[in-house]
Amino acid sequence: xxxxxxxxxxxxxxxxxxxxxxxxxxxxxxxxxxxxxxxxxxxxxxxxxxxxxxxxxxxxxxxxxxxxxxxxxxxxxxxxxxxxxxxxxxxxxxxxxxxxxxxxxxxxxxxxxxxxxxxxxxxxxxxxxxxxxxxxxxxxxxxxxxxxxxxxxxxxxxxxxxxxxxxxxxxxxxxxxxxxxxxxxxxxxxxxxxxxxxxxxxxxxxxxxxxxxxxxxxx
Amino acid sequence: xxxxxxxxxxxxxxxxxxxxxxxxxxxxxxxxxxxxxxxxxxxxxxxxxxxxxxxxxxxxxxxxxxxxxxxxxxxxxxxxxxxxxxxxxxxxxxxxxxxxxxxxxxxxxxxxxxxxxxxxxxxxxxxxxxxxxxxxxxxxxxxxxxxxxxxxxxxxxxxxxxxxxxxxxxxxxxxxxxxxxxxxxxxxxxxxxxxxxxxxxxxxxxxxxxxxxxxxxxx
DNA sequence: ACACCGGGGATTGTATACAATAGAGTCAAT
DNA sequence: ATTGACTCTATTGTATACAATCCCCGGTGT
Numbered sequence: 001x002x003x004x005x006x007x008x009x010x011x012x013x014x015x016x017x018x019x020x021x022x023x024x025x026x027x028x029x030x031x032x033x034x035x036x037x038x039x040x041x042x043x044x045x046x047x048x049x050x051x052x053x054x055x056x057x058x059x060x061x062x063x064x065x066x067x068x069x070x071x072x073x074x075x076x077x078x079x080x081x082x083x084x085x086x087x088x089x090x091x092x093x094x095x096x097x098x099x100x101x102x103x104x105x106x107x108x109x110x111x112x113x114x115x116x117x118x119x120x121x122x123x124x125x126x127x128x129x130x131x132x133x134x135x136x137x138x139x140x141x142x143x144x145x146x147x148x149x150x151x152x153x154x155x156x157x158x159x160x161x162x163x164x165x166x167x168x169x170x171x172x173x174x175x176x177x178x179x180x181x182x183x184x185x186x187x188x189x190x191x192x193x194x195x196x197x198x199x200x201x202x203x204x205x206x207x208x209x210x211x212x213x214x215x216x217x218x219x
Numbered sequence: 220x221x222x223x224x225x226x227x228x229x230x231x232x233x234x235x236x237x238x239x240x241x242x243x244x245x246x247x248x249x250x251x252x253x254x255x256x257x258x259x260x261x262x263x264x265x266x267x268x269x270x271x272x273x274x275x276x277x278x279x280x281x282x283x284x285x286x287x288x289x290x291x292x293x294x295x296x297x298x299x300x301x302x303x304x305x306x307x308x309x310x311x312x313x314x315x316x317x318x319x320x321x322x323x324x325x326x327x328x329x330x331x332x333x334x335x336x337x338x339x340x341x342x343x344x345x346x347x348x349x350x351x352x353x354x355x356x357x358x359x360x361x362x363x364x365x366x367x368x369x370x371x372x373x374x375x376x377x378x379x380x381x382x383x384x385x386x387x388x389x390x391x392x393x394x395x396x397x398x399x400x401x402x403x404x405x406x407x408x409x410x411x412x413x414x415x416x417x418x419x420x421x422x423x424x425x426x427x428x429x430x431x432x433x434x435x436x437x438x
Numbered sequence: 439a440c441a442c443c444g445g446g447g448a449t450t451g452t453a454t455a456c457a458a459t460a461g462a463g464t465c466a467a468t
Numbered sequence: 469a470t471t472g473a474c475t476c477t478a479t480t481g482t483a484t485a486c487a488a489t490c491c492c493c494g495g496t497g498t
Contacts, residue, residue: 056275084367148299150300150307150377153281
């Protein structure tokens with residue numbers, strides 16, 4: 001069996017989906033660009049079939065739109081979308097905090113603490129890419145701990161959408177240190193199983209992230 | 220060109236996607252049932268290709284999960300999922316109300332009012348199926364008016380998920396009349412462009428819907 | 439100059455053919 | 469009887485072939 005995208009436990013379709021999504025989110029394809037199945041297939045050394053399937057999924061996620069018999073076009077996400085996503089997260093992360101605190105087991109709590117310590121370590125070293133990665137894992141773990149399929153689905157998707165933005169935001173001066181403090185406060189509240197406080201500090205963390213993004217956008 | 224699913228402006232894939240999703244939501248396929256591409260394709264008189272694409276989309280929505288080279292299985296939505304969805308909507312519809320009131324144009328407002336009047340008419344006639352349909356349109360119009368792609372995407376999907384539940388709930392004694400009152404209050408607040416009040420009555424409406432659902436579930 | 443119409447290329451939509459894999463059942467060796 | 473290897477079937481994964489559609493573009497008549 002020939003392969004053009006490299007192995008790794010995923011099917012071709014899945015790998016292509018992830019790659020295309022990342023490329024769109026990275027801005028490699030801009031809004032309005034057309035994605036031609038055959039062209040993509042050749043670039044990746046596969047047939048049209050898995051490419052099509054990946055595109056259908058992107059379509060459902062709203063990252064591309066397709067005009068029958070004409071082509072599919074990148075929709076991308078706009079600045080407005082990102083603002084909206086932050087606003088939505090401010091609502092939903094409160095819920096996430098509550099459910100997670102109520103339902104999280106001890107092991108996950110330990111893991112959360114551990115992630116926070118790692119973030120501290122890499123923040124000290126100034127390796128912000130790694131910090132961003134841990135940051136994602138941190139929040140993913142909270143989402144996972146809510147044990148709520150619908151909530152997880154939304155928040156994880158959003159997390160991908162704004163991943164790059166958040167990383168850039170993390171690199172603005174002083175933000176990484178502030179962010180670390182906020183994460184520590186979250187861990188403390190979670191460890192105390194204090195729903196009220198957990199909700200408050202997590203929502204505040206999201207708000208600060210958003211404010212930092214808005215400040216950054218002006219420059 | 221032969222067709223086995225009937226025409227209607229949609230591609231085969233899209234029709235199959237909608238049909239499968241409806242069947243899962245209707246409980247025609249229960250959780251754990253396996254969906255075999257070839258079988259479905261033959262049942263619908265089409266080839267595997269569009270069936271596959273539809274299944275990939277269902278997978279992304281979380282309604283089925285697929286084990287490579289083994290099969291795809293229905294995940295469905297559980298009672299817990301529905302409760303979660305109501306909780307999430309209670310958060311998000313507040314946001315939706317605010318944005319919709321701020322951004323809705325006069326024409327949509329008129330349409331909203333009109334939908335409400337139609338609901339009154341059919342509630343009087345006791346045609347609750349029709350009322351349920353209008354109900355969906357009513358809320359869809361609000362979502363649309365937020366002009367927010369991320370918010371729309373979430374709420375419209377959720378609306379599909381719980382569509383059947385809501386319809387059943389609407390048929391419990393007295394609920395239709397109560398629901399109508401709440402919709403009228405929503406329209407009034409929207410017409411006055413009163414964000415505070417709009418947010419309050421819409422969230423309250425969702426909460427009542429949820430409470431009614433929970434009451435109904437006990438019987 | 440301009441509206442109309444038709445050919446042909448580009449692109450997607452659908453069907454089919456072939457490859458790879460997982461798992462169940464069988465059968466022989468111990 | 470148990471275990472281990474092996475074949476065989478069901479199913480998905482991928483590639484390719486063919487059909488339908490859209491639209492650009494050039495020709496033609498007025």
